[in-house]
Amino acid sequence: MERRKFLFRSVQASALLMVSGNMFASALPMFNPLKNKKVYFHYLLFWLRKDISASEVKEFENFFEGLKKLPYQKNLRYGKPAASSPRSVLDSTFTYNASMEFESLEELEAYGKLPEHLALVQKYKPFFDRMLVYDTVYN
Numbered sequence: 001m002e003r004r005k006f007l008f009r010s011v012q013a014s015a016l017l018m019v020s021g022n023m024f025a026s027a028l029p030m031f032n033p034l035k036n037k038k039v040y041f042h043y044l045l046f047w048l049r050k051d052i053s054a055s056e057v058k059e060f061e062n063f064f065e066g067l068k069k070l071p072y073q074k075n076l077r078y079g080k081p082a083a084s085s086p087r088s089v090l091d092s093t094f095t096y097n098a099s100m101e102f103e104s105l106e107e108l109e110a111y112g113k114l115p116e117h118l119a120l121v122q123k124y125k126p127f128f129d130r131m132l133v134y135d136t137v138y139n
Helices: 002-031 054-068 105-113 115-127
Strands: 039-048 074-079 096-102 128-138
Touching: 039 054, 039 105, 054 074, 054 096, 054 115, 096 105, 105 115, 115 128
Parallel strands: none
Antiparallel strands: 039 096, 039 128, 074 096
């Protein structure tokens, strides 16, 4: 009889643990401080001058490598247009694009005012005719 009670209570305890474990796991997202965290992306498009040499085009990549070393920004990536199939909504007229991530709008704004950032922009500005910037916030 004691063995039967022990087994029954063991099954009850196991069931209680499974149910409470599932309830705890489903409640965890409510306590996740990163769930509602916003992320800011800074997206750049460049149209290099038509009259610059191939070596100058390659040198322009040093602009992005310099930006990678600056504080605040994370995950800087840069590249050229992909060889996607042409379609009416696709714009591949740019020469280079770059994207980077920021943890806050304040950091994005501070990054834009860094003397090192401004110096890099000034140094490489003669390489391009046009530049567009898109700043985006994601939840």
